[in-house]
Amino acid sequence: MLEIKDLYAGFDGTEIIKGISLSVKKGEIHAVMGPNGSGKSTLAKILSGHPAYEAMSGEILFDGKNLLDMDAEERSLAGIFMGFQYPVEVPGVNNAEFLRMAHNARRIKAGEEEIDPLDFDDLLSEKMNTLGMEKKYKERNLNDGFSGGEKKKNEILQMAILEPQLSILDETDSGLDIDALRVVSEGVNKLRNENNALILITHYQRLLDYINPDFVHVLSGGKIVKSGDKSLALELESQGYDWVTTVN
Amino acid sequence: MSDTLVESTAESAFLDLHKKLLEQGTSSFSELQQLSLQRFEMLGFPHSKHEMYTYLNTKELVESAFTISCRSEKVSEDFVVSHIYPGCENHCLVFVDGILNYDLSRLKGVSANLTPIAEAVSVDKELKKHLTETADNENDVFAALSAAFCGEGLVFKLADKEKISEPVQVLFVSTGGNHAMYTPRLVWQLGKLSELKVIAKFVGVEGGYFVNGIQDWLLAEGAGVSFTQVQADNFDSWHFSKTRVQLKKNSRFHSSNASFGTQLTRHHYDVRLQEEGAELKLNGVSVLDGREQVHNFIRIHHEAPQCVSHQYFKNVINDHARSSFDGTVIVAEGAQLTSSDQLINNLMLSNEGHADNKPNLMIFADDVKCTHGATIGQIDEEQWFYLQTRGLSARTAKELLTRSFAKSIIETIEFPEVVKDLNGTLLKKLEIHNV
Numbered sequence: 291m292l293e294i295k296d297l298y299a300g301f302d303g304t305e306i307i308k309g310i311s312l313s314v315k316k317g318e319i320h321a322v323m324g325p326n327g328s329g330k331s332t333l334a335k336i337l338s339g340h341p342a343y344e345a346m347s348g349e350i351l352f353d354g355k356n357l358l359d360m361d362a363e364e365r366s367l368a369g370i371f372m373g374f375q376y377p378v379e380v381p382g383v384n385n386a387e388f389l390r391m392a393h394n395a396r397r398i399k400a401g402e403e404e405i406d407p408l409d410f411d412d413l414l415s416e417k418m419n420t421l422g423m424e425k426k427y428k429e430r431n432l433n434d435g436f437s438g439g440e441k442k443k444n445e446i447l448q449m450a451i452l453e454p455q456l457s458i459l460d461e462t463d464s465g466l467d468i469d470a471l472r473v474v475s476e477g478v479n480k481l482r483n484e485n486n487a488l489i490l491i492t493h494y495q496r497l498l499d500y501i502n503p504d505f506v507h508v509l510s511g512g513k514i515v516k517s518g519d520k521s522l523a524l525e526l527e528s529q530g531y532d533w534v535t536t537v538n
Numbered sequence: 539m540s541d542t543l544v545e546s547t548a549e550s551a552f553l554d555l556h557k558k559l560l561e562q563g564t565s566s567f568s569e570l571q572q573l574s575l576q577r578f579e580m581l582g583f584p585h586s587k588h589e590m591y592t593y594l595n596t597k598e599l600v601e602s603a604f605t606i607s608c609r610s611e612k613v614s615e616d617f618v619v620s621h622i623y624p625g626c627e628n629h630c631l632v633f634v635d636g637i638l639n640y641d642l643s644r645l646k647g648v649s650a651n652l653t654p655i656a657e658a659v660s661v662d663k664e665l666k667k668h669l670t671e672t673a674d675n676e677n678d679v680f681a682a683l684s685a686a687f688c689g690e691g692l693v694f695k696l697a698d699k700e701k702i703s704e705p706v707q708v709l710f711v712s713t714g715g716n717h718a719m720y721t722p723r724l725v726w727q728l729g730k731l732s733e734l735k736v737i738a739k740f741v742g743v744e745g746g747y748f749v750n751g752i753q754d755w756l757l758a759e760g761a762g763v764s765f766t767q768v769q770a771d772n773f774d775s776w777h778f779s780k781t782r783v784q785l786k787k788n789s790r791f792h793s794s795n796a797s798f799g800t801q802l803t804r805h806h807y808d809v810r811l812q813e814e815g816a817e818l819k820l821n822g823v824s825v826l827d828g829r830e831q832v833h834n835f836i837r838i839h840h841e842a843p844q845c846v847s848h849q850y851f852k853n854v855i856n857d858h859a860r861s862s863f864d865g866t867v868i869v870a871e872g873a874q875l876t877s878s879d880q881l882i883n884n885l886m887l888s889n890e891g892h893a894d895n896k897p898n899l900m901i902f903a904d905d906v907k908c909t910h911g912a913t914i915g916q917i918d919e920e921q922w923f924y925l926q927t928r929g930l931s932a933r934t935a936k937e938l939l940t941r942s943f944a945k946s947i948i949e950t951i952e953f954p955e956v957v958k959d960l961n962g963t964l965l966k967k968l969e970i971h972n973v
Contacts, residue, residue, distance in 0.1 A: 380942065
């Protein structure tokens with residue numbers, strides 16, 4: 291589904307990612323871990339198409355297509371979802387209305403008719419029930435005045451509505467208390483299936499207590515310095531990142 | 539401030555016109571007109587550095603040779619009906635070319651509230667005194683000009699405790715096409731504990747006119763007003779308005795203004811919170827494109843303790859459009875426990891647009907809470923990117939953000955039909971012109 295080949299990338303001319311290769315297949319969950327400044331968020335930004343970040347060399351293929359040639363809108367419509375570390379607040383844009391617009395953009399791309407507002411309301415209610423979310427999320431403006439936990443829940447709600455093939459969740463666990471972490475993780479688990487894939491970018495192991503990854507990659511100095519299964523995350527938790535960076 | 543005494547050709551032309559009008563009658567109201575004319579002569583048209591006109595160029599306006607019409611042109615009923623909001627069909631005052639048209643108006647239940655100013659001042663000495671003082675102290679030359687030429691001004695009076703629950707709409711139609719100046723004038727006189735909701739809308743049939751109106755709001759103790767204005771004149775017209783508000787004890791005046799802009803639109807508010815507990819809310823939004831302009835000039839006088847005023851203005855500026863905000867809150871000595879805030883946000887969508895802001899506070903009391911702020915910015919790049927990561931095109935995302943910026947003011951309007959109208963017309967401008 292996703293092939294990252296020897297990617298060098300950065301911000302404002304500074305190279306932060308220094309040769310990453312990663313292959314993600316349908317049904318897989320990959321956790322990308324690493325200390326501060328290792329390049330985790332830069333990788334997320336590059337995958338989402340943020341205009342301030344640039345790939346210096348290498349390539350990223352999504353379903354065989356060159357992802358780096360696509361802008362953020364095209365990537366979303368192709369089936370990629372980016373769950374932000376700090377979802378922005380957009381006052382004045384109603385959450386439900388925005389979700390309907392995003393859902394319709396995908397339908398139009400697929401050559402389908404726009405969804406009837408009432409049908410969408412039913413769909414939204416259903417997804418919110420699945421995620422155990424309160425009705426207030428419909429009426430409020432997009433992330434406006436939301437707490438950190440509410441913003442992350444709202445990201446997962448968007449993910450549920452857009453049904454992406456590949457989701458990249460950047461530090462979704464940051465700023466969450468234990469209860470919110472559980473709700474968000476349960477939401478993510480419910481959305482899993484054999485046709486989609488997930489990249490979890492996280493600093494701490496605790497998210498992986500709730501979401502079980504197939505692969506764990508450790509990023510350091512802009513490179514993947516170690517890959518393994520879930521046990522690698524537990525090892526990191528007990529020994530710290532120094533263990534990996536020293537070993538390598 | 540009144541520093542231009544040289545009479546220009548344009549001023550002479552207006553003075554000649556006025557002489558002709560005065561020959562037609564000498565009512566009490568004509569005394570007020572005479573006073574206003576004297577103020578006009580004294581003030582003179584502003585030069586480019588005049589304090590009240592720093593951000594707008596009135597040269598083309600004052601050099602235009604306007605005619606004054608003593609009667610209104612015909613306007614089709616269909617045109618009028620298309621601008622009456624649902625729910626206001628029974629209470630609508632239709633002014634055509636500045637003069638109330640009784641045939642087109644629907645005054646069910648409110649006709650007794652209406653009196654021509656000339657008649658009202660002949661029986662109400664207090665009102666006469668107030669209007670005389672106002673005319674004598676007028677410092678805005680265009681308001682003086684309007685008052686000097688106002689033919690049939692009206693007083694809309696509510697008795698003590700009188701409440702009109704349905705909104706009253708005032709439709710100001712300018713027929714245009716003849717380079718005329720129209721000078722509608724209304725005095726709203728609210729008795730103690732009375733309540734009124736008013737929607738005023740300005741529209742034009744053809745352009746080329748100058749609508750230069752005045753509204754006075756006199757609120758007695760405990761009176762409440764909700765006032766919404768929609769300025770939707772033709773682009774090639776000029777729109778000047780002066781709104782004077784006088785608030786007594788515990789009265790409240792909530793006002794929202796939505797402006798489409800013209801080649802030169804200027805709103806001048808002069809509000810006096812005269813007794814304790816008075817409350818003012820003044821909101822405004824404009825969506826401007828092409829070479830449209832909207833300028834707000836606001837003076838809020840806190841003259842008594844424990845009064846509250848809120849001002850919140852937003853402008854969307856595209857292409858070569860211009861806006862300005864010159865607002866001062868003056869807290870008088872002794873007006874303790876005043877609470878006042880003022881915020882102006884401008885969203886610039888082009889490099890050629892222009893926005894000037896001059897928020898100002900003058901505080902002569904020591905126990906007050908006053909804030910002011912002004913921003914001029916562009917579309918937030920992170921918000922824009924965020925929406926695109928959800929599959930919205932760059933254009934749709936930008937349009938959504940722009941609409942949301944303006945909507946935060948539009949949604950404060952308490953009349954759903956006006957909100958619906960503005961969503962479909964004012965905000966539609968953003969789509970038409972490919973934001």
